[in-house]
Amino acid sequence: MSKNDLNLMEKIVSLCKRRGFVFPGSEIYGGFAGFWDYGPLGVELRHNIKQRFWDKFVSGRDEIYPISTSIVMSPKVWETSGHVSTFSDPLDSGEKFNTMFKTSIGAGAEASVSYLRPETAQGMFVNFKNIIDSFHPKLPFGLAQIGKAFRNEISPRDFLFRSREFEQIEIEYFVREQDWENTFETWRKEMHEWVGEIGLPKNSIHELEVSAEGRAHYSKRTIDFEFDFPFGRKELCGLAYRTDFDLRNHSVASGIDLQYFDEESGERFTPHCIEPTFGVDRTVLAILVSAYTEDELGGEPRTYLKLHKNIAPVRAAIFPLLKNKPELVNKAKELFLNLKSQIPNLAFDDNGNIGKRYRRQDEIGTP
Incomplete structure (x- = not known):
């Protein structure tokens, strides 16, 4: 699209x-x-x-x-950097609105004004x-x-x-x-x-x-x-x-x-x-x-993310072909445990049928 x-x-x-x-x-x-x-x-x-x-x-x-x-730093930092005097956006009225968040440091009358940093x-x-x-x-x-x-x-x-x-x-x-x-x-x-x-x-x-x-x-x-x-x-x-x-x-x-x-x-x-x-x-x-993609699979619409393997939140997923077959589930779990230390962000999924599991992993961008 x-x-x-x-x-x-x-x-x-x-x-x-x-x-x-x-x-x-x-x-x-x-x-x-x-x-x-x-x-x-x-x-x-x-x-x-x-x-x-x-x-x-x-x-x-x-x-x-x-x-x-x-x-939060000394307000003198922001005065010196120019943010107090220049870090502002115009309002509809024509006035300038400083976009730094003010905060009070200390209690009562001795409290001093500082700011949450607008940049690191x-x-x-x-x-x-x-x-x-x-x-x-x-x-x-x-x-x-x-x-x-x-x-x-x-x-x-x-x-x-x-x-x-x-x-x-x-x-x-x-x-x-x-x-x-x-x-x-x-x-x-x-x-x-x-x-x-x-x-x-x-x-x-x-x-x-x-x-x-x-x-x-x-x-x-x-x-x-x-x-x-x-x-x-x-x-x-x-x-x-x-x-x-x-x-x-x-x-x-x-x-x-x-x-x-x-x-x-x-x-x-x-x-x-x-x-x-x-x-x-x-x-x-x-x-x-960039990653969001729509197409059709088997005559039905499909949504998936084409995420780069370097950044995908789940790098790979393992699931059994049938979740009502204990021998398949156990084998899949065994494989998952063996690979977990070698593949970062490895997922195990046995919810729903096999097609839904693939769809779910496609949609979250698993490579």
Whole structure:
């Protein structure tokens, strides 16, 4: 079926709920706009995406360091980063609405206002000196983080695409200023490789060179990697050249030297930063859109997901031909137990007849 079919989103949302991929948040109370809960298969799919990323870009590389930073930080972080003054969307009235979630820290009159982070990046910038002091990395090097971020969207919509709570994968890759263009191009190629490895068709990914007016306040160059969603061509992931904006501003505001000292040359300077960033939830949605397939089998309509084996929540399934034959059931269970340690996410199924079991595995994307 056409991936531009406007009914496709309704079908995907229905399949996600029916098969335990994604549920509406707080559903028994009528739902809560902009929030979604992941069921067992959705958790596995999302985990496989993140693990694949981690294996490729973090564990598989010596110069990228993992980090996990706090969701709530000092409000000074967000004032310095420019989010307090610029992170806003226009209302119909023409006023600006800051999309950061405010929260109170402490009790009573002494409570101070802070924010739920709208991006994971700032936690990496404010820990730059800690990484330098602890590991003494040589340029270029990067910090990588997977974590939740929050944006108080005026109008959350399009299922997982635009929600108020979401998960990001971000890398802050530090380089000498003169090396930024070559590094940018290297990451550009790596991002194209990545989307192919998780099963997204190359012809569904399009680059958008973001204009100066459309770029974030910290960026000197940004490329959006857009995907053909049923509701239009929209951003899936992005690559930004953040210059030395963040380290320089945090250094001035905090009074802490965030420069890099090159022991070989004796130079001291503020590194520049290339930022590849990926939305986990948008990636899940893009994968579901690409994988969703309808056809006919034996004159009856059939729905199935063509998920890549690298990320499928169930990699393989074993079931007996007949569930009322104990010898077949026992043999199937024996095979399942023998293979379970060798095949990740292996499933056993003896519910319903053999045809229904195949249909069920087809619909959840078992390769």
